[in-house]
Amino acid sequence: MKYCPECGTKLVIREHPEDGPVAWCPTCQDWRYPGFNVAVSMEVLSPDRQRVVLIDQYGKHGILVAGYVARGESLDQTVRREVREETGLEVGDIAFNASRFFEPSNTLMVNFSCVAESEELHARPGEVNRAAWYSFDDARAYARPNSLAKAFLLHYLDGTDLDESLRASEARRNRTIYLAGGCFWGVEELFRQMPGVMATEVGYANGDPAIESPSYERVCQGDTGYKECVKVTFDPAKTTTEALLYAYFRIIDPTLVNRQGADRGTQYQAGVFWGDDVDVKLAVERVAAIERTRCETAGKPFHVLVEPLKTFWDAEEYHQRYLVKNPGGYCHVSPTEMRELVASPMPEGYYDEA
Numbered sequence: 001m002k003y004c005p006e007c008g009t010k011l012v013i014r015e016h017p018e019d020g021p022v023a024w025c026p027t028c029q030d031w032r033y034p035g036f037n038v039a040v041s042m043e044v045l046s047p048d049r050q051r052v053v054l055i056d057q058y059g060k061h062g063i064l065v066a067g068y069v070a071r072g073e074s075l076d077q078t079v080r081r082e083v084r085e086e087t088g089l090e091v092g093d094i095a096f097n098a099s100r101f102f103e104p105s106n107t108l109m110v111n112f113s114c115v116a117e118s119e120e121l122h123a124r125p126g127e128v129n130r131a132a133w134y135s136f137d138d139a140r141a142y143a144r145p146n147s148l149a150k151a152f153l154l155h156y157l158d159g160t161d162l163d164e165s166l167r168a169s170e171a172r173r174n175r176t177i178y179l180a181g182g183c184f185w186g187v188e189e190l191f192r193q194m195p196g197v198m199a200t201e202v203g204y205a206n207g208d209p210a211i212e213s214p215s216y217e218r219v220c221q222g223d224t225g226y227k228e229c230v231k232v233t234f235d236p237a238k239t240t241t242e243a244l245l246y247a248y249f250r251i252i253d254p255t256l257v258n259r260q261g262a263d264r265g266t267q268y269q270a271g272v273f274w275g276d277d278v279d280v281k282l283a284v285e286r287v288a289a290i291e292r293t294r295c296e297t298a299g300k301p302f303h304v305l306v307e308p309l310k311t312f313w314d315a316e317e318y319h320q321r322y323l324v325k326n327p328g329g330y331c332h333v334s335p336t337e338m339r340e341l342v343a344s345p346m347p348e349g350y351y352d353e354a
Contacts, residue, residue, distance in 0.1 A: 038107070040082065055128050055131045064152065182263050182268045206307065208225045281308070
């Protein structure tokens, strides 16, 4: 939990006199304890402990048997129930392996190894598409890349550093795009709600590199080159660069220079920027070319900046999640537009080139 659920302020960590480091809301002047789900995942071993079960489920291949803890259950009870429900196996010995908090689903995942009493698999119809035994070498190869399941599996089999593996997986899984589209309050509020978006942060992008950590007042002077911009971090398994750009181009006028809506100034220049992710770069360039062609075909200019990210400085704290903290605040993106874009995915084939 990074932001206060009551007011939206970014939380800081302070030392609680009894509980140690705890999140604190500077605005509410109160402690914010985390609330999260608890789930278990299992390396289900064959009776001779030489093979392990991996399942295919909900369109994901090579994952561990897993499930949420039900009210009143102990973790051991959940392990036995989930293994029985998903594979038809009964398990004997259960041993704790590791646990980590998985932020995308707000879940504490507790990982165990357990030994099956037989090898007779019966995948649960309608929930598990396939369950199979794998040698340890085959399991390493088949396990879903960049997943928490694979990180747990390698930690169990090889003693691989779990935190290092998760950091690498997180970096490979999540992607980032930078969107400048006028006042960043409304742009952030839209993308904060978009499916698949993991985090948003407002700041100032691609200005004079000699001007470091510019303030809002400095940027508003109009001579820094910085644009109000939203850093959007997203999970490519849940959304795409194209889908985010579809929403972006619905809320801006790509024909304008240094203005959007009622806002005027160099800081309101529209632009799309990318970091070092080649996939994001290629998607941005392709979509921008299509949008440019559509503008020019209609006899209109296209003035959206499309370039690599050069600089990005976080904006002041009071700008972060501004419309969460100030629900009646100014926004050049209408609430109706936001609701429609959040609810309606990009039409299929929208960015297919002719």
